Amino acid sequence: MTTMDESEIYPLSAHAHFHFRCGPEVSCFNACCGNLTQYLSPYDILRLKKNLGVSSSVFLASYTQRHDGPRSGLPVVTLRPRSESEATCPFVTPRGCRVYEDRPASCRMYPIMRMAARDRETGNIREEFMLIREPHCRGFSTDRKVSVSAWMEEQGLLPYNAANDDFLRILAVKRDKYPGMLPTDMSDRIYTALYDSDRFAGAMKNTASAEEDEAFLHAAYDYVIGCL
Ligand code: SF4
Numbered sequence: 001m002t003t004m005d006e007s008e009i010y011p012l013s014a015h016a017h018f019h020f021r022c023g024p025e026v027s028c029f030n031a032c033c034g035n036l037t038q039y040l041s042p043y044d045i046l047r048l049k050k051n052l053g054v055s056s057s058v059f060l061a062s063y064t065q066r067h068d069g070p071r072s073g074l075p076v077v078t079l080r081p082r083s084e085s086e087a088t089c090p091f092v093t094p095r096g097c098r099v100y101e102d103r104p105a106s107c108r109m110y111p112i113m114r115m116a117a118r119d120r121e122t123g124n125i126r127e128e129f130m131l132i133r134e135p136h137c138r139g140f141s142t143d144r145k146v147s148v149s150a151w152m153e154e155q156g157l158l159p160y161n162a163a164n165d166d167f168l169r170i171l172a173v174k175r176d177k178y179p180g181m182l183p184t185d186m187s188d189r190i191y192t193a194l195y196d197s198d199r200f201a202g203a204m205k206n207t208a209s210a211e212e213d214e215a216f217l218h219a220a221y222d223y224v225i226g227c228l
């Protein structure tokens with residue numbers, strides 16, 4: 001067990017069980033949505049912008065912040081909190097999450113953390129898991145027991161994991177070809193291809209973008225790898 005601030009972190013396997021229940025009945029309902037550092041994957045953004053019925057460009061401008069990795073120059077995107085003074089998610093309401101059906105992977109996964117690594121030779125994915133116990137989270141005070149793999153399935157994580165694992169191809173090529181910072185113009189092109197899907201699809205004259213998320217992202221990742 002590792003401690004991080006007041007939190008406790010335990011490694012566990014995909015078959016291990018843990019006690020957890022979250023929902024409007026818990027006394028801490030919405031607590032975790034009020035203290036936010038939320039990274040968004042390209043797949044998260046495809047799901048969220050569709051849920052909200054807006055283009056990827058409007059979604060990015062309205063709800064996110066772009067950052068460039070300080071050592072890699074790779075663009076990353078976080079959800080922009082509702083205001084500068086509080087780190088509240090823009091989608092939380094008194095009744096819960098207003099984008100629940102398409103909430104990001106990290107919201108689905110909590111209180112589990114999943115780390116994935118891709119074998120360069122075989123492309124096989126190796127997964128490791130951690131359980132995070134934070135003092136504010138009352139979800140552990142329950143008799144309900146669930147395995148990590150069942151949790152991922154019930155939380156609808158399988159397409160998220162598949163798309164995010166596919167993304168690991170980019171990181172491997174980036175490390176080989178550009179071990180340092182990316183040039184800014186390349187970082188901008190990669191940002192558009194990964195996160196601004198409608199703009200990228202328009203530029204590529206790709207009509208498959210809207211309905212075929214995984215295939216579209218796979219093609220966008222291939223494009224990024226070709227840029228590197
Ligand atoms: S997207 Fe939904 S579940 Fe995730 S932090 Fe925001 S309100 Fe909470």
Ligand code: SF4
Nearest residue numbers: 022028030032137139
């Ligand atoms: S703090 Fe834990 S139990 Fe409470 S709403 Fe968030 S995930 Fe659910």
